[in-house]
Amino acid sequence: MSFAEIIGQERAVDALRAALRRGALHHAYLLSGPEGVGKGLTARLLAQAANCERDDGDACGACASCRKIARGVHPDVIIVERERDMARAGRWEPKGGRTPSRDIVVDQIRELVDRRLSLRRFEGRRRFVILDPADAMNPQAQNAILKTLEEPPPDTTLVLVSSSADGLLPTVRSRCLRLPFGPLPDALLAERLAAEGRAPDVARLATTLAAGSLGKALALDEEAIAARRAAVEEAAALPPDDARPWIAFAGRHGAKRERAREVCELLLVWLRDVLVVATVGEGVPLALEDLGEATVRAARLGPEVALRRIDSVRRAILALRHNASGPLALEHMFIGWFHG
Numbered sequence: 001m002s003f004a005e006i007i008g009q010e011r012a013v014d015a016l017r018a019a020l021r022r023g024a025l026h027h028a029y030l031l032s033g034p035e036g037v038g039k040g041l042t043a044r045l046l047a048q049a050a051n052c053e054r055d056d057g058d059a060c061g062a063c064a065s066c067r068k069i070a071r072g073v074h075p076d077v078i079i080v081e082r083e084r085d086m087a088r089a090g091r092w093e094p095k096g097g098r099t100p101s102r103d104i105v106v107d108q109i110r111e112l113v114d115r116r117l118s119l120r121r122f123e124g125r126r127r128f129v130i131l132d133p134a135d136a137m138n139p140q141a142q143n144a145i146l147k148t149l150e151e152p153p154p155d156t157t158l159v160l161v162s163s164s165a166d167g168l169l170p171t172v173r174s175r176c177l178r179l180p181f182g183p184l185p186d187a188l189l190a191e192r193l194a195a196e197g198r199a200p201d202v203a204r205l206a207t208t209l210a211a212g213s214l215g216k217a218l219a220l221d222e223e224a225i226a227a228r229r230a231a232v233e234e235a236a237a238l239p240p241d242d243a244r245p246w247i248a249f250a251g252r253h254g255a256k257r258e259r260a261r262e263v264c265e266l267l268l269v270w271l272r273d274v275l276v277v278a279t280v281g282e283g284v285p286l287a288l289e290d291l292g293e294a295t296v297r298a299a300r301l302g303p304e305v306a307l308r309r310i311d312s313v314r315r316a317i318l319a320l321r322h323n324a325s326g327p328l329a330l331e332h333m334f335i336g337w338f339h340g
C-alpha cells in the first residue's frame with residue numbers, strides 16, 4: 001500500500017505528507033468523516049510511511065517495518081480498538097474475567113498510558129498510537145487520555161479515527177489537529193465497483209445506497225442488493241386499506257437500524273421512479289426497471305401522493321440517522337404514506 005491508493009481525500013493526505021516531508025508531524029490528529037472512506041487506512045499508512053525503511057515519505061509496503069505494521073505486530077505502532085474486538089483477536093484480556101465491552105474502556109487507556117507509553121521506543125523512528133474508532137472510548141477513557149493528548153511522550157503521534165466525532169468530548173477534540181475526510185464522489189465509487197466486476201445495475205444501486213462510502217459500496221454485493229430490492233418490492237405491493245401488513249413489514253425490516261435506513265434509501269429511489277411515471281408517463285428509463293408494474297400501479301395515485309411519500313421516506317431516513325428505533329420510524333413512514 002502507498003498513499004496513492006487513498007482515493008478522493010487529497011486534502012487530508014496532502015497535509016499529512018507535507019508534515020512528514022518537513023519532519024513536523026503534529027502530536028495528535030483526528031481523522032474524521034463518514035465510515036468507509038479511507039480514514040483507518042490513512043492512519044496505518046502514516047505510521048508505515050514515518051517508519052518505512054525506504055524513508056522517502058511514503059509506505060513501500062514491502063520492508064520489514066511496513067509489513068509488521070500491516071500485521072499489527074510492530075512494537076512502536078499501538079492500535080487500540082473496542083475491547084471486544086481486541087479480546088476476540090487475543091490482544092487483550094479484560095481485568096477480573098469481566099465480559100469484554102463494546103467500548104474502549106479506561107483499563108485499556110491506563111495500560112496504554114501507564115505501561116506501553118512509559119517505555120522507550122523499540123525500533124521505529126516514530127511511535128504511533130491509533131485509536132480506532134476513537135469515539136468508542138467511553139467518557140472515563142476519554143478523560144484518562146487527555147493528559148497524553150496534550151503532552152505525548154517524545155516522537156509519538158496519536159491518531160484518533162472517528163466517523164462520529166461528535167461522540168468525543170470537546171476537550172479531546174480541541175487537543176487534536178482535525179483532518180476531515182469527505183464522502184467519495186459517486187463517479188469514483190462506480191468506477192471502483194466496475195473494476196470489481198459488479199453488474200451495471202448492481203453497481204448503480206450500490207452507489208446510490210452507499211452515500212459516498214467505498215466500504216459500504218463494496219459490501220453491497222449482488223446478494224445484499226437483491227435482499228433490499230425484495231424489501232422494496234414488498235413495500236410496493238402493500239395494500240392501501242389494511243394496516244397489519246405495514247406493521248409486519250416495519251417489524252421485519254426495521255429491527256436493524258442500518259438495514260432499515262438502506263431499505264428507506266432504496267424506497268426513495270423507487271418513489272422517484274413512481275414520480276417520473278406519474279408526471280411524464282410510461283416509456284422513460286427507470287432506476288428500478290424490474291419493478292415496472294408496481295411502479296405504474298403506484299403512479300396511478302398521482303404525483304401528489306408520490307411527493308408526499310417521498311417526503312415521509314426522507315423524514316424516516318433522517319429519524320434513523322438520529323437513532324430513532326427502526327420499527328417505529330418505518331411505522332411512522334407508512335402512516336405518512338397512506339394517511340398523509
Ligand SMILES: [Zn+2]
Binds near residue numbers: 048054060064065067
Ligand atoms: Zn516500507
